[in-house]
Amino acid sequence: MTTNPPQQKRPRRIFPFRRWWALLIAIWAVWLMQSVTNGAADRVIPYNEFKQHLSEGSIQRCTIEEGRIRGWIRGDEETSAIEESSADDQGTPFETVRLEDPDLVRELQDAGVEYRAIPPDPWGALWVWILPVGLIFAWIFLLRSMGGPGTQAATFGKSKARIVPEKSISVNFNDVAGCEEAKSDLKEIVDFLQSPKRFTALGARIPKGVLLVGPPGTGKTLLARAVAGQASVPFFSISGSEFVEMFVGVGAARVRDLFEKAKAKAPCLIFVDELDAIGRQRGVQFGAVNDEREQTLNQLLVELDGFEANSGVILLAATNRPDVLDRALLRPGRFDRQVILDTPDLSGREAILVVHAAGKPMASDVDLQRVARATPGFTGADLANTINEAALLAARRSHQEISAADLDDAIEKVVAGPERKSRRLSEREKRRVAYHEAGHALVAIHSKHPDPVRKISIVPRGKAALGYTLQTPESEAFLQTRSEILTRVQGLLGGRAAEELLAGDVSTGAQNDLERATALIRQMIGVHGMGSRVGLLHCARPDHPRYLTPTGVGWTRDCSEATARAIDQEASELLQEAYEAARELLTAHQEELEALARDLLETETLDRERIDEILSAATNRGSVRDGIC
Ligand code: ADP
Numbered sequence: 001m002t003t004n005p006p007q008q009k010r011p012r013r014i015f016p017f018r019r020w021w022a023l024l025i026a027i028w029a030v031w032l033m034q035s036v037t038n039g040a041a042d043r044v045i046p047y048n049e050f051k052q053h054l055s056e057g058s059i060q061r062c063t064i065e066e067g068r069i070r071g072w073i074r075g076d077e078e079t080s081a082i083e084e085s086s087a088d089d090q091g092t093p094f095e096t097v098r099l100e101d102p103d104l105v106r107e108l109q110d111a112g113v114e115y116r117a118i119p120p121d122p123w124g125a126l127w128v129w130i131l132p133v134g135l136i137f138a139w140i141f142l143l144r145s146m147g148g149p150g151t152q153a154a155t156f157g158k159s160k161a162r163i164v165p166e167k168s169i170s171v172n173f174n175d176v177a178g179c180e181e182a183k184s185d186l187k188e189i190v191d192f193l194q195s196p197k198r199f200t201a202l203g204a205r206i207p208k209g210v211l212l213v214g215p216p217g218t219g220k221t222l223l224a225r226a227v228a229g230q231a232s233v234p235f236f237s238i239s240g241s242e243f244v245e246m247f248v249g250v251g252a253a254r255v256r257d258l259f260e261k262a263k264a265k266a267p268c269l270i271f272v273d274e275l276d277a278i279g280r281q282r283g284v285q286f287g288a289v290n291d292e293r294e295q296t297l298n299q300l301l302v303e304l305d306g307f308e309a310n311s312g313v314i315l316l317a318a319t320n321r322p323d324v325l326d327r328a329l330l331r332p333g334r335f336d337r338q339v340i341l342d343t344p345d346l347s348g349r350e351a352i353l354v355v356h357a358a359g360k361p362m363a364s365d366v367d368l369q370r371v372a373r374a375t376p377g378f379t380g381a382d383l384a385n386t387i388n389e390a391a392l393l394a395a396r397r398s399h400q401e402i403s404a405a406d407l408d409d410a411i412e413k414v415v416a417g418p419e420r421k422s423r424r425l426s427e428r429e430k431r432r433v434a435y436h437e438a439g440h441a442l443v444a445i446h447s448k449h450p451d452p453v454r455k456i457s458i459v460p461r462g463k464a465a466l467g468y469t470l471q472t473p474e475s476e477a478f479l480q481t482r483s484e485i486l487t488r489v490q491g492l493l494g495g496r497a498a499e500e501l502l503a504g505d506v507s508t509g510a511q512n513d514l515e516r517a518t519a520l521i522r523q524m525i526g527v528h529g530m531g532s533r534v535g536l537l538h539c540a541r542p543d544h545p546r547y548l549t550p551t552g553v554g555w556t557r558d559c560s561e562a563t564a565r566a567i568d569q570e571a572s573e574l575l576q577e578a579y580e581a582a583r584e585l586l587t588a589h590q591e592e593l594e595a596l597a598r599d600l601l602e603t604e605t606l607d608r609e610r611i612d613e614i615l616s617a618a619t620n621r622g623s624v625r626d627g628i629c
Contacts, residue, residue, distance in 0.1 A: 026136040030129065043094050050096040054111055060091045061114035064104075070095045071115075162237050163261070169229035176219055176226045177355045178348025178380065185339045186210065186227050189314055193231035193267045196312060207337040208304055209315040211275070211330070213322045214341030217381030220318035223341065224271040227316065234268040236261070240277030240317075243296045251278065251296030259303040259313070266312035275317040281326045297326060304334045343379050346372055346476050352380050356387040363401040371407050374454070374472045378414070386410045416461040416468050425466065431601060432499060433458045433467040436509050438596035439498020440469040441611065442589055443582045444491040450477065450484050456596070457605040466509065482530045485520055489578040490585075492517040497583040498593060517578070521571045527555065533566040534559075592618040 053059050053073055062071025072091035108115045121127075173183055173190075192199050192206045199206055212220040221237075228235035236258065243251040262270050272278075278296045304315065317335065319325065329335050344352060349372035357368060375383065387402075389410035394402045413419075425433065441453045451471035458467035471491075496510040525531030526539035539559035557564055586593055595618040600606055606614070 026133050030132045045094050045096050047096050047099050054107055057111050059113045064117045066120040067098055068095055069098050164235040166232045166234050169225060169235055171225045172229040173226050176223050177351035178344035179341055182339045182341050190227055190231045193233050209335035210337045210339060211335040212318040212339050215320055217379035218341040219380040220341055224316045228269040234265045236270040238272055240272055240274040243278050244293055251292055252299035255296060255299040255303055262313045268313060270315045272317040275319045276321040276324055279325045279329050301328055343377060349375055349383060352383045356384045360391055361401040363403040365404040374411055376473055382414055386414050389413050416465055420460040432503055432507055434597040434600040435498045435502045436495040437467040437469050438593055438600055439494040439586060440491060442593050443494030443585055446585050447487050447490050449487050449491050455607050458600055459604050485524050486578060489517045489520055490582045493579045494582045497586050501586050521574050525570055526567045531570050533570045534563055539563055
């Protein structure tokens with residue numbers, strides 16, 4: 001029995017034809033360079049002109065080589081043409097092709113010319129030709145292997161997707177915490193990739209595309225990798241912006257190339273990050289870049305339609321702007337499934353912290369639930385960053401383990417930015433910042449603010465804060481009452497009220513407080529129907545869905561001028577009332593306010609325990625003075 005040898009793939013030619021063109025061009029370039037440089041250095045003259053100069057005695061000196069004679073001609077009127085280019089006193093350089101001339105040496109001798117002969121250089125050809133050509137070739141190869149600009153023509157239409165083979169994906173569902181619903185939505189995809197027959201036998205059609213929607217840092221990329229890792233399939237990862245170039249048609253070619261590669265590796269997963277970079281609604285913008293983007297999107301739609309539902313290629317895409325996506329992308333048969341990833345809740349945060357703390361030495365005083373409680377609004381990426389910052393701090397402090405204090409400091413760094421020790425405040429400014437922060441803290445403490453005060457500091461942090469009062473909620477709150485909003489506003493205005501009370505004047509330090517307080521009050525009246533003038537009228541609509549930013553939405557006015565004026569009037573009155581309430585409260589507790597500010601000036605940072613100590617000491621002093629004790 002004979003067996004045919006297995007068909008072998010033809011190896012790629014190492015030196016394809018096109019590169020010979022490169023060689024020819026390189027040789028021509030070297031020749032051109034040499035003729036230009038030679039011509040530039042010496043004037044080439046005919047042999048008879050050389051002989052004439054020799055007989056006239058105007059040759060100064062020369063060197064005789066195997067095929068040419070080079071030298072200098074003394075300047076005089078008759079050689080004026082040459083003189084024009086004369087560089088210095090040496091005369092004018094010249095070069096001529098050497099002919100068979102037995103009398104040459106005698107004539108040079110007679111004319112008294114200083115001459116010398118140069119023996120032929122055996123390496124001449126190497127220096128003159130082979131080395132430059134070799135260098136040019138090495139340069140071309142280097143560019144090709146680096147994928148540099150010289151290679152772009154060949155690789156323009158190739159997709160830039162990073163391909164991770166199944167064995168190299170170390171992430172699975174256990175590494176993604178706090179998003180159980182998203183994981184269970186994607187479990188079906190994993191099952192399909194692992195055993196497609198189970199689905200096809202029942203005639204089930206698995207979604208071709210799944211859109212992961214959520215604010216930055218909520219684990220969209222991580223989850224996509226985990227799906228590939230869990231299913232043990234190759235992972236193609238690319239960002240939407242990597243498709244788009246300046247040239248129309250390149251993005252579409254890249255999309256085609258990506259799907260071709262993926263189909264060859266099926267079952268596999270394609271992940272397109274920032275889908276909105278190519279998937280924006282068509283026909284709303286104009287220009288060359290937009291044409292290119294629209295063509296790329298069209299090609300993506302074609303590819304999504306072009307492969308069978310159960311072909312084994314699944315497209316996952318991530319975006320934080322689902323509102324701007326073209327509707328064609330979201331219709332059934334394309335991205336017909338959306339998985340929402342939001343900032344995690346308390347238990348989610350704790351689970352994420354547990355994942356990131358695993359494998360790191362934690363001291364016995366660390367309570368991850370307490371850390372989770374202190375980090376509302378943190379995304380998975382923020383929490384991962386917090387644990388990492390704590391580890392860095394512990395290492396800097398030469399600890400063997402990460403302690404609770406390291407974690408507390410790391411949270412502060414993530415919330416308020418790094419300490420800015422270089423920002424030097426004058427004593428007067430420092431005192432004012434201490435009054436301001438003590439004011440915030442005291443109003444929050446006495447007005448039963450929903451978020452208890454944890455720390456006050458007058459160490460400048462981040463870009464703008466000269467000091468800060470750290471408040472974290474006891475538990476997750478999904479609703480806020482009117483009185484809670486007003487209490488928050490009072491807390492925000494406490495800083496300015498304290499400045500006025502203790503310093504007798506106000507400063508620009510309250511700008512951010514005023515901005516936030518005004519936004520809260522305006523929303524309270526115009527969005528939540530809690531005002532008395534416009535009643536239940538909903539007067540603003542969100543700028544974009546809340547996925548865009550983890551901190552919230554912007555609002556666009558959606559009411560008449562008269563209503564807006566009424567809202568502003570009521571907002572201004574409510575702000576003034578809240579300010580008066582904060583001022584009254586601080587006046588009633590002025591002794592505590594001064595004590596807090598004094599201590600803050602001395603130690604720069606006060607934690608809750610110390611704040612309580614100071615407040616009770618001040619209360620006792622006050623009671624003794626008033627004779628109540
Ligand atoms: P996105 O793609 O949504 O911007 P990433 O997936 O890039 O966010 O998340 C960045 C990092 O944050 C991840 O590498 C991981 O360390 C951490 N992270 C985010 N979400 C989670 C989560 N749910 N569980 C564990 N770690 C997470």
